[in-house]
Amino acid sequence: AAGVIQSPRHLIKEKRETATLKCYPIPRHDTVYWYQQGPGQDPQFLISFYEKMQSDKGSIPDRFSAQQFSDYHSELNMSSLELGDSALYFCASSSTLRPDTQYFGPGTRLTVL
Amino acid sequence: DAKTTQPPSMDCAEGRAANLPCNHSTISGNEYVYWYRQIHSQGPQYIIHGLKNNETNEMASLIITEDRKSSTLILPHATLRDTAVYYCIVSSGGGADGLTFGKGTHLIIQP
Numbered sequence: 001a002a003g004v005i006q007s008p009r010h011l012i013k014e015k016r017e018t019a020t021l022k023c024y025p026i027p028r029h030d031t032v033y034w035y036q037q038g039p040g041q042d043p044q045f046l047i048s049f050y051e052k053m054q055s056d057k058g059s060i061p062d063r064f065s066a067q068q069f070s071d072y073h074s075e076l077n078m079s080s081l082e083l084g085d086s087a088l089y090f091c092a093s094s095s096t097l098r099p100d101t102q103y104f105g106p107g108t109r110l111t112v113l
Numbered sequence: 114d115a116k117t118t119q120p121p122s123m124d125c126a127e128g129r130a131a132n133l134p135c136n137h138s139t140i141s142g143n144e145y146v147y148w149y150r151q152i153h154s155q156g157p158q159y160i161i162h163g164l165k166n167n168e169t170n171e172m173a174s175l176i177i178t179e180d181r182k183s184s185t186l187i188l189p190h191a192t193l194r195d196t197a198v199y200y201c202i203v204s205s206g207g208g209a210d211g212l213t214f215g216k217g218t219h220l221i222i223q224p
Binding site: 004031033035042043044045046047048049050055056058088090092094099100101102103104105106107 | 145147151154155156157158159162198200206208209210211212213214215216217
């Protein structure tokens with residue numbers, strides 16, 4: 001079965017640079033979520049989108065922004081990167097038929113040097 | 114969302130049932146209990162969820178106490194591949210609400 005696709009899988013950036021992470025949800029899923037997991041930490045919810053509109057907001061820094069496009073894929077834009085932004089970033093998707101179940105992608109590992 | 118409390122780690126012998134407890138004493142009437150697991154650095158995986166009745170699927174069973182203040186996830190025949198961090202999450206569910214992951218239980222299946 002098709003799963004959530006995230007790209008790139010690994011990304012290395014310098015401090016103060018920008019990064020864009022992409023997420024392609026499972027086909028026919030209309031809701032996308034972003035999570036951040038720092039080293040040795042538990043996943044933290046950042047933001048979610050339903051039908052291209054921001055739906056729920058967690059602990060997303062002001063330096064980060066995200067959007068969902070007409071094909072339901074989503075991008076997380078991160079600016080002025082800091083060392084503390086080094087983390088795994090997971091995208092998850094769900095459908096209105098089964099809104100209680102989020103399916104997670106494999107994650108993007110971002111390293112900020 | 115209500116707060117959950119889980120033991121930080123547990124061991125279980127391969128082939129035995131693994132019983133993972135979770136306390137959620139402040140759960141409100143419209144909140145569900147969800148269980149997810151994360152196998153080392155992979156994306157979290159949905160296991161099961163319930164409101165007040167016990168639930169069973171192909172992966173696990175969920176037992177919720179009558180007062181809904183605690184629950185137990187049961188993996189009936191644990192295998193080495195079940196070694197993971199298991200998260201108990203309480204949420205009103207639906208919509209596009211983000212999940213609040215707590216500390217979770219690191220379950221280690223011993224051969």
